[in-house]
Amino acid sequence: MTAAVVMFVFGVVTALASLTLPIGTVRAPGSGLFPLALGILLAVLSLAQGVSVYRAQATKARTSTGAPVPPPAKPLSEETRRVLLFAAAVAVAVALLPVIGYGFTILVLMVALLRILGIARWPVVGAVSTATAIACWFVFVRILAIPLPAGLPGF
Amino acid sequence: MLESLQYLLGGFAVAMTAQNLLYCFAGALVGTLVGVLPGLGPIAGIALLIPATFGLNPTSALIMLAGIYYGAMYGGSTTSILMNVPGETASVMTCVEGHKMAQQGRAGPALSIAALGSFIAGTIATFGLVLIARPLADAALAFGPPEFAALMIFAFVVLSNVTGGTLLKSLIMVVVGLILGTMGMDPVAGNERFSFDSAYLLGGIEFVAVAIGVFGIGEVLSNVAEPPEQLEQTVVVPRFRDLYPTMTDLKRSMVAILRGTGIGFITGLVPGPAPVIATYASYMVERRYAKYPDEFGHGAIEGVAGPEAANNAAAQSAYIPLFVIGVPFGPVPAILLGALLIHGVTPGPLLITESPQLFWAVVASMYIGNFILLLLNLPFVPLFASMLLIPKRVLLPLIMAFCVTGMFSVNNSVLDIWMMLVFGAIGYVLRGWAYEGAPLLLGLVLGPKLEVAFRQSLMISQGDFSIFLTRPVSSGLLLATAAFLLLPVFKAGWRRLR
Amino acid sequence: MNALDRLPSLRAAASLCTLAVVAAMSTPLNAQQFPTKEVQILIPYAPGGATDLVFRALAASSQKYLGQAVVVVNRAGGGGAVGFNEGAQAKPDGYTLTTAVTPLAILPHQVKTTFSYQNFAPIINVVQDPAMLQVQAAAPWKTTKEFVDYARQNPNTITVGNSGAGGGVHLIAAAFEHAIGAKFNHIPFAGGGPSVTALLGGHVNAVSVSPPEGIAHVKAGKLKIIALFSDKRMADFPDVPTVREQGIDFSMSQWRGLAAPKGTPPEIIKILHDAFKKGMEDPTFIKSAESMSVTLSYVGPADFGKLMAADHERYAKLVAELKK
Numbered sequence: 001m002t003a004a005v006v007m008f009v010f011g012v013v014t015a016l017a018s019l020t021l022p023i024g025t026v027r028a029p030g031s032g033l034f035p036l037a038l039g040i041l042l043a044v045l046s047l048a049q050g051v052s053v054y055r056a057q058a059t060k061a062r063t064s065t066g067a068p069v070p071p072p073a074k075p076l077s078e079e080t081r082r083v084l085l086f087a088a089a090v091a092v093a094v095a096l097l098p099v100i101g102y103g104f105t106i107l108v109l110m111v112a113l114l115r116i117l118g119i120a121r122w123p124v125v126g127a128v129s130t131a132t133a134i135a136c137w138f139v140f141v142r143i144l145a146i147p148l149p150a151g152l153p154g155f
Numbered sequence: 156m157l158e159s160l161q162y163l164l165g166g167f168a169v170a171m172t173a174q175n176l177l178y179c180f181a182g183a184l185v186g187t188l189v190g191v192l193p194g195l196g197p198i199a200g201i202a203l204l205i206p207a208t209f210g211l212n213p214t215s216a217l218i219m220l221a222g223i224y225y226g227a228m229y230g231g232s233t234t235s236i237l238m239n240v241p242g243e244t245a246s247v248m249t250c251v252e253g254h255k256m257a258q259q260g261r262a263g264p265a266l267s268i269a270a271l272g273s274f275i276a277g278t279i280a281t282f283g284l285v286l287i288a289r290p291l292a293d294a295a296l297a298f299g300p301p302e303f304a305a306l307m308i309f310a311f312v313v314l315s316n317v318t319g320g321t322l323l324k325s326l327i328m329v330v331v332g333l334i335l336g337t338m339g340m341d342p343v344a345g346n347e348r349f350s351f352d353s354a355y356l357l358g359g360i361e362f363v364a365v366a367i368g369v370f371g372i373g374e375v376l377s378n379v380a381e382p383p384e385q386l387e388q389t390v391v392v393p394r395f396r397d398l399y400p401t402m403t404d405l406k407r408s409m410v411a412i413l414r415g416t417g418i419g420f421i422t423g424l425v426p427g428p429a430p431v432i433a434t435y436a437s438y439m440v441e442r443r444y445a446k447y448p449d450e451f452g453h454g455a456i457e458g459v460a461g462p463e464a465a466n467n468a469a470a471q472s473a474y475i476p477l478f479v480i481g482v483p484f485g486p487v488p489a490i491l492l493g494a495l496l497i498h499g500v501t502p503g504p505l506l507i508t509e510s511p512q513l514f515w516a517v518v519a520s521m522y523i524g525n526f527i528l529l530l531l532n533l534p535f536v537p538l539f540a541s542m543l544l545i546p547k548r549v550l551l552p553l554i555m556a557f558c559v560t561g562m563f564s565v566n567n568s569v570l571d572i573w574m575m576l577v578f579g580a581i582g583y584v585l586r587g588w589a590y591e592g593a594p595l596l597l598g599l600v601l602g603p604k605l606e607v608a609f610r611q612s613l614m615i616s617q618g619d620f621s622i623f624l625t626r627p628v629s630s631g632l633l634l635a636t637a638a639f640l641l642l643p644v645f646k647a648g649w650r651r652l653r
Numbered sequence: 654m655n656a657l658d659r660l661p662s663l664r665a666a667a668s669l670c671t672l673a674v675v676a677a678m679s680t681p682l683n684a685q686q687f688p689t690k691e692v693q694i695l696i697p698y699a700p701g702g703a704t705d706l707v708f709r710a711l712a713a714s715s716q717k718y719l720g721q722a723v724v725v726v727n728r729a730g731g732g733g734a735v736g737f738n739e740g741a742q743a744k745p746d747g748y749t750l751t752t753a754v755t756p757l758a759i760l761p762h763q764v765k766t767t768f769s770y771q772n773f774a775p776i777i778n779v780v781q782d783p784a785m786l787q788v789q790a791a792a793p794w795k796t797t798k799e800f801v802d803y804a805r806q807n808p809n810t811i812t813v814g815n816s817g818a819g820g821g822v823h824l825i826a827a828a829f830e831h832a833i834g835a836k837f838n839h840i841p842f843a844g845g846g847p848s849v850t851a852l853l854g855g856h857v858n859a860v861s862v863s864p865p866e867g868i869a870h871v872k873a874g875k876l877k878i879i880a881l882f883s884d885k886r887m888a889d890f891p892d893v894p895t896v897r898e899q900g901i902d903f904s905m906s907q908w909r910g911l912a913a914p915k916g917t918p919p920e921i922i923k924i925l926h927d928a929f930k931k932g933m934e935d936p937t938f939i940k941s942a943e944s945m946s947v948t949l950s951y952v953g954p955a956d957f958g959k960l961m962a963a964d965h966e967r968y969a970k971l972v973a974e975l976k977k
Contacts, residue, residue: 003588027618031341034606042330079380086379113552146564202700299856345818354738358730482850493706496945501869
């Protein structure tokens, strides 16, 4: 249901935003006509999806007696927290990329992600991360000559 | 025709010299390496290596570049199968069944079938290139904006529900993709559209960022969300008994490979995003005519064999318009054209008559290149498959590092990495809602082409819609679309009447 | 399960690697004569286009004169806006150069940009490609005059393909119709290649292009040049007269050169200019330029700056005209 609502809102926002563009006519379409049509189409489709989900839920509730009550909103589970932490670590590493350069970024990224995924022993984390960073740097920067950001350290 | 075969033999003689074999091998090897990195596809690979070919004679240089091309096309399937990371448009469909196979411990057969399918498709397509190149190339020119618009409409109607999920959800994803595709500079009017005054967004949304994000990063994040004891595991314990496909696998794949070759060869001749249409269409056909329909979505080998063959056949037949009429129909042939020009070779009708030796040597080297790729890749299958022996808690960070690097290499842009991460988050959420990525990518890739072709047609006809109906190819395609839509309705009506 | 940290050899390897990292970091940064490291050329387009090919060849032929590697970096997007934006904001130390091409004088009038030619210090112009209209060889018009007359009598009927709405060749075609008092039906395509393909297939009547686009097909006898906008005739086609020779006061070309961010010291500009000039005169570069059918045209820094400024003004008027 949440999905249908999100899609519906996206469709409506697109349609509204495309109204600020020249629409043109059907015979000579402007920039806005195509997105306007798409926005409306998306809104209609997601409305249909929402209705069908609602109906399915309604029948389910009727047929299954003692239906499982929707699970109560629980506080952030361990798993959700890990995903958020993981994503945040990647974002921080990418933000650092132009500053600390590619080699160190991979190092930082690997250390953070390995720790978040629960590898406790520092020697393992250090060895795997350093090896990955050096291997990546060697293959991508030296051999394939991809102009990855060098940052302050210069590599 | 016989003459062509004679020339082809002469071409083999040139391509088989020790020196040219070496360049072919070097090209295939470098191409595979480049292709394995998500994002660094054939275009970047060829561009990077054009300067390296400056010192070579044109024939050797072209042979090497052709090797890079095939190698890179093939390399893309490896990451798709092992990590669910499609490096380029053509690999999206390989992810769908290929990665499922890997999760069941069948990464080996998936990788082998991909290599074998590519090889067989390449072989057949090379002969197609020799025998029927000329008339096909001229026919391809008949594709103008109205035909193109009709083809896109046909593709959307037929391919929207490619993975066979809920139709409504697939359609929603296609439309979301279409909307994302409208961002950036309006290609027809030249003004800004949904770019929020950002120079970066003016260029539109980078396709590879969405592909790697929704598939690769989304997959990584949903693995991270698993309970801790799962993370200590490997992705799956590959069964080393069956690293290579069984007889049954081969039998099941063969028909799929042949069908994929046919689909790919034809679509490769159409200007535009041939690989997308070819691979989606091949997957669709395999799913529809599957002997074991239940396996689709859970690792059906036909779903790897067909699209991989289609992909390679399309790559091969895309050479036809380039060599025969000197017109590049896609980005890869375009950069090959550039490389040819640097070497003083002008492709076109004059090439075959003026320097037949070079032309046929390159055709022969394509075939040899495909063969070398097979030899090169089959022994690597155990090595690649054993990558899945790494515990997930180490493998997932490695994949992240890989995706970040690969994404950057596409346009050398850090902003692309951010875009990829945003779509990774979106992909993770969509997974939770059971919405699929493949239709989204279809809309994103084909949408802008549809809009442009539609508007170009109307500009040419000055607003007269009959342009779509008075031309044989476009009206034929539109009729086929209508038939596809109405057939189920008629069938139902017929049943009711009886 | 963590077998890794039990292996002493791995630990040793790790510490060795750390050492290597430290050693690599401590490379001395002597303030020697420019250049002390590789020089980058930003190309604001995807690989494979004319600009990309020309400057890849120039980079290859110039590095021996510069004494350092010259690396080509593609930063495509936004019709060039992404690359120009980054090039303008690069450190003005002479290590990050940008290809200055005609769209640099057009984009600022069309979309909101943070740059214009004024954010760059010109180094050298390398190529000046004549613009032209091509039609199918079998087209009913034999001469420029026949074409122009037909266009005047039948406004809006001749479809003219271009490589992108508001791009250089679109504006040039628009300027030409203005000059002859006619009206074309402009059809934008996604690049010069697709527009030429459409002409070959007969989907448009003419295309507005710059070499090398379409040249191979002209040589093969499939297309012909119906209106040539350069000052001089082309070396490849000495029989094709320019429009000016035929009494139409009109000439336009597209330039491709190199520029550094504004504020780059003049001594560094001079070193770069001298090296690229020698690279331009290198036989290997001349040969690749010939095979690509691009017209080499050396212009020094001062005159290149004037050229950019003049076209900036010219395109400002054209874009305003087109928006009306």
